[in-house]
Amino acid sequence: MGQPWELTLAEASAMICKGTLSPVELTRSVLDRIAAAEPRVLAWARPLPEQAMADAERLDWLLRQGTYLGPLHGIPVGIKDIYYTAGVETSGGSKILAGFVPAFDATVVRRLCESGAILLGKTATTEFACLDPAPTRNPWNPAHTPGGSSSGSAAAVAAGMCPGAFGTQTGGSIVRPAAFCGVVGLKPTYGRVSRHGILALAWSLDHPGPIARTVRDVALLLGAVAGPDPHDPSAAAEPVPPYAEGLEAAPRGLTAGIPDRYFPERSNPAVATCFQEAVRVLEKIGMRIRGVKLPDCFEAGVEAGRVIMHAEGAAYHRDWFRSRAEEYGPKLRALIEAGLLIPAASYLRAQQVRSAAMTAMRRLFTEVDALITPATIGPAPEGLASTGDPVLNTPASTFGLPALGLPMGFAPSGLPLGLQIMGRPFEEATVLRVGAAYEAATPWHNQRPRL
């Protein structure tokens, strides 16, 4: 075995369960890794080493008393700095909320802690999870963006600074940074995970979700936090299956659809080549592959999402913006200003168009079990001013569909590329099963950046 920080979440979990690794050993190891790698990556808004070690000692003590809280017992996690953390500053990468200390934990954070996870720190985010970038650099090449808005969460996992983390996606903020950083990200179905205690960008588009090194790891993280929440009326009462079970099952008999348009014409040649090879792998492991025609209203539905994001973002920030507009970054400021100009009738019409497109997409999923596409149009762009184009991720966000991003190879530049697997609402288990089978048949998830 190498250092504990090199273990996947599931590997560390199994060792803690068997007693061959302690939460203190694991936490100390990832803190050492943070000390070594963080100056080059800048993934953390607020690391919490003392609190993390105190929690690790408490969880060690519980194990000695015979109390095991489950697969996340003693696992250190990073949390995007838009999740409320009781007693810990939550500034959302903004000047507006600098110094804001919530009095309670977001439901996701509370559930993680109840499951035995250790809050390792708050990860860097773009301003209010929008477009003005965090200082974070891509661990594969510090001259490139890690993507965003969950920049720190993806980069921290890729750099081995934590075995798992949580981000949020409104447009492409989980799957895109996961792809750019060569790790796995899951944007669950809208309503699968509570948004309570998470700063909003656009309420009806915001999705919390996990980022980790393997499909099994994100399945374990999702299982700990999914389910209804009396504090969030949009959190659905759909049953929460044991996501990490059955991942070894081959996806024989399942059908994956390849969209006829929108995705293919936007992918650059390196992405297209890797994607064709990914399709061949999926066929080889038993999936049926077929082309599918996206519904006619698909593009209009995606555009509706853009209108909704502007309008809801403007509504959320309106009161702060009234008196503190100059404290906003230029990209979020432009979004708010434009959003304030959207007539209510247009916003509601956008929600109607979205509704029609969602219905059509659900019909499409009577023909296939999953849709597969590249996760991004290319590798992480050079520079930190832009977090890259989320255009391939916004459909799943707008239509509320689960979407898994996982490594599918490398561009000639050496930067990672990602595969995106979308599924029916609340069928994360199917998406994870397909992803796990692809992962088991490919070497990409074992590659690590040299830091």
Place this chain on the structure above:
Amino acid sequence: MSGKREESRMTMEPPEQVRQWIHELLGVRLEEDRAGRPLGAWAVLGPALAAVHEATFPVDTEPATLLVVPGVDEPQSQGGGGDAA
């Protein structure tokens, strides 16, 4: 959907009346403060609005039911910096 073409053309520019409301409500005069940026953002949003207004769908389509507004525990009422509390 007759009349949609004309409607979508209208959405390409922020209506002057709406600009005036923004000024009165927020004290922000977009043209003066932003030196063209609102129009730049609108150039992105305008086509999206146009697509939305040109889309056809059954007249009885309900707006997406994902619409959830923030509760009392959102940061506007929790605090934060300065007068945003």
